[in-house]
Amino acid sequence: MDITFNNVNYIYQENSPFAHKALENLSFHIPSGSFVAIVGHTGSGKSTLIQHLNGLIRPTKGEVRIGDYRLTHADKPKNLKELRSRVGVVFQYPEHQLFDETVEKDISFGPKNFGVMDREIRKRIQEVIPAVGLSEELLERSPFELSGGQMRRVAIAGVLAVKPEILVLDEPTAGLDPRGQKEIMEMFYSLHQEEQLTTVLVTHSMEDAVKYADQVIILNKGSKYMEGKPEDVFTQQEALNKVQLDVPEMIEFLYAFEQRFGKAIPFKRQSIEQLADQVYQSLKEAGVDE
Amino acid sequence: MREKLIEFRNVSFRYGEEEPWVLKDCSFSIYKDEWVAIIGHNGSGKSTIAKLMNGLLFPQEGEIYISGKIVNQETIWEVRKEVGMVFQNPDNQFVGTTVQDDVAFGMENRGIPREDMIKRIDTSLTAVGMNDYRLTEPHRLSGGQKQRVAIAGVLAISPRVLILDEATAMLDPKGRMEIMNTVSNVQEMNQISLITITHDLREVVQAERVIVMNEGVIWDEANPREIFAKKDKLREIGLDVPFIALLAEELKKKGISMKNEPLNHNELLEDLWTLHSTM
Numbered sequence: 257m258d259i260t261f262n263n264v265n266y267i268y269q270e271n272s273p274f275a276h277k278a279l280e281n282l283s284f285h286i287p288s289g290s291f292v293a294i295v296g297h298t299g300s301g302k303s304t305l306i307q308h309l310n311g312l313i314r315p316t317k318g319e320v321r322i323g324d325y326r327l328t329h330a331d332k333p334k335n336l337k338e339l340r341s342r343v344g345v346v347f348q349y350p351e352h353q354l355f356d357e358t359v360e361k362d363i364s365f366g367p368k369n370f371g372v373m374d375r376e377i378r379k380r381i382q383e384v385i386p387a388v389g390l391s392e393e394l395l396e397r398s399p400f401e402l403s404g405g406q407m408r409r410v411a412i413a414g415v416l417a418v419k420p421e422i423l424v425l426d427e428p429t430a431g432l433d434p435r436g437q438k439e440i441m442e443m444f445y446s447l448h449q450e451e452q453l454t455t456v457l458v459t460h461s462m463e464d465a466v467k468y469a470d471q472v473i474i475l476n477k478g479s480k481y482m483e484g485k486p487e488d489v490f491t492q493q494e495a496l497n498k499v500q501l502d503v504p505e506m507i508e509f510l511y512a513f514e515q516r517f518g519k520a521i522p523f524k525r526q527s528i529e530q531l532a533d534q535v536y537q538s539l540k541e542a543g544v545d546e
Numbered sequence: 547m548r549e550k551l552i553e554f555r556n557v558s559f560r561y562g563e564e565e566p567w568v569l570k571d572c573s574f575s576i577y578k579d580e581w582v583a584i585i586g587h588n589g590s591g592k593s594t595i596a597k598l599m600n601g602l603l604f605p606q607e608g609e610i611y612i613s614g615k616i617v618n619q620e621t622i623w624e625v626r627k628e629v630g631m632v633f634q635n636p637d638n639q640f641v642g643t644t645v646q647d648d649v650a651f652g653m654e655n656r657g658i659p660r661e662d663m664i665k666r667i668d669t670s671l672t673a674v675g676m677n678d679y680r681l682t683e684p685h686r687l688s689g690g691q692k693q694r695v696a697i698a699g700v701l702a703i704s705p706r707v708l709i710l711d712e713a714t715a716m717l718d719p720k721g722r723m724e725i726m727n728t729v730s731n732v733q734e735m736n737q738i739s740l741i742t743i744t745h746d747l748r749e750v751v752q753a754e755r756v757i758v759m760n761e762g763v764i765w766d767e768a769n770p771r772e773i774f775a776k777k778d779k780l781r782e783i784g785l786d787v788p789f790i791a792l793l794a795e796e797l798k799k800k801g802i803s804m805k806n807e808p809l810n811h812n813e814l815l816e817d818l819w820t821l822h823s824t825m
Contacts, residue, residue, distance in 0.1 A: 274686075296718075297718040297719070297720050297721070298688040298689065298690040298691070298717065298718045298720075298721055299688045299690075299691075348716075349635070403588060403589050404588055404589075405588050405589075427716075430715055430716055431634060431712060431715045431716070432588060432745075433586075433587040433588040433745050433784060433785070434587075434745055434784065434785055434786035435587060435784035435785075436587075436588055436784075437745075460717075460718045460719055462719075500718075500719075500720035501719065501720070502719040502720075505789040505790075506789065508811065509789070509790070509793070509811055509814075512811045512812075512815055513815065516815045516818075516819060517818075517819075517822070528789070528792050528793055528796055529796050531793060531796070532793060532796030532797045532799070532800055533796075533800065535793075535797060535802075535818070536797065536800040536801075536802060539802070539818065539821070539822055542822055
């Protein structure tokens with residue numbers, strides 16, 4: 257399903273002294289099947305944006321289209337529940353939403369709510385448990401006895417068990433250790449590819465945005481500040497610094513390298529190994545030999 | 547010898563009698579005015595250490611001393627005056643109905659006079675850049691802003707040790723940098739010790755000393771340069787190595803050997819420059 261925002265405004269508590277404009281004239285298009293990173297500093301409107309994606313809120317002005325579903329101030333889709341079964345949202349710290357007695361019951365809660373039959377749920381659990389890197393022995397345990405990383409995987413399994421077509425991830429790796437972060441992102445990336453999902457990743461990690469996304473949208477003060485391929489967006493260091501965002505560390509290095517040696521190495525999402533080779537070649541030309 | 551502020555003597559801890567040991571025979575010291583980073587994979591015992599430091603938990607074996615006082619049921623109120631702690635999730639820490647009430651809360655508990663309190667609210671909120679939000683209600687703040695208020699609340703009671711237990715994990719890069727700058731300024735100005743429990747390598751590199759935890763034991767204890775020289779071993783225990791250290795490693799494979807183990811861009815470029823100009 258494609259996602260389209262047309263001139264979306266969202267104002268919290270409109271017509272009150274507390275009115276706060278969170279999104280302003282926001283337009284963008286996410287083609288079905290793409291992996292998009294949404295980046296912006298705290299308060300830039302990222303969370304407000306993703307709440308539109310499954311109709312938790314509707315635009316104050318403008319329209320949001322998710323596939324055939326249309327959300328405007330006046331219209332909410334008649335089949336909102338169906339939309340929510342097709343758009344899975346993994347909120348920040350999803351493990352805080354675990355509640356049931358056992359891991360199995362917790363994972364079943366979502367699909368059950370959407371009317372999936374018990375037999376089908378059991379089948380889906382068999383699929384999602386290995387997908388999120390858990391073992392079936394945990395199914396009978398209380399989710400609250402698990403480690404933080406495992407709890408997060410259970411919560412994610414609950415979203416996946418609904419079999420969404422669009423997966424929205426709000427900082428899914430926050431608070432995990434480096435290994436956990438990498439495992440979770442690799443997991444989402446392979447799901448994205450295998451299930452041909454449309455993935456929307458909200459992140460502060462420029463490194464993850466560069467690594468996984470086809471398209472990056474930078475938000476600032478509720479508006480779109482930049483949009484494009486990661487290698488085009490993240491190389492604009494000055495523009496990013498202006499809105500208090502970092503660039504991925506490799507780009508920062510390439511910039512410093514150019515300042516120091518007067519030689520530009522273009523950023524092409526190269527590996528560290530490739531970069532080392534380019535640095536080596538570049539210095540060799542300048543007269544460093546072993 | 548520098549003054550020992552915190553000392554763990556053969557500390558072991560587990561959450562229940564049937565449970566596995568979370569900490570196994572840990573001994574280490576934190577000195578006055580020192581900045582120590584504690585790193586380790588999730589479940590390695592880092593946060594348990596923090597909770598033992600201000601008496602939220604007590605060890606089954608071994609002793610913990612804060613400023614020479616043993617930590618136990620009788621001393622926890624004394625200890626908590628000296629050990630301020632900020633946790634990962636700001637929503638679990640907010641108690642006031644406004645920002646300034648929240649900062650005042652810790653001071654009220656400690657019976658700090660009103661005059662002094664007003665002054666401290668001002669200084670600590672200024673230090674975290676939240677003075678413009680004094681009358682704001684917490685639910686109108688972003689996660690990052692709440693966290694800055696939480697830090698202000700701790701700074702206001704001027705503890706001798708400030709523990710940040712993954713306190714920047716939820717912040718954006720700018721917020722993270724602001725907090726780290728604030729915290730390091732405060733550390734210098736107020737002469738307090740700083741313990742940061744973190745996965746953020748840039749925070750680790752700033753520390754004077756790093757304690758690496760692995761499966762409940764102290765795996766290593768050294769300065770950041772020495773720690774990050776052990777790249778492969780760190781990766782084995784699930785930890786990351788800074789980008790610059792990785793690049794230096796790859797360059798070494800190509801035959802470009804750095805003198806030092808560079809930890810930041812400048813150090814690496816400096817080394818490359820030296821090589822480049824001597825050829």
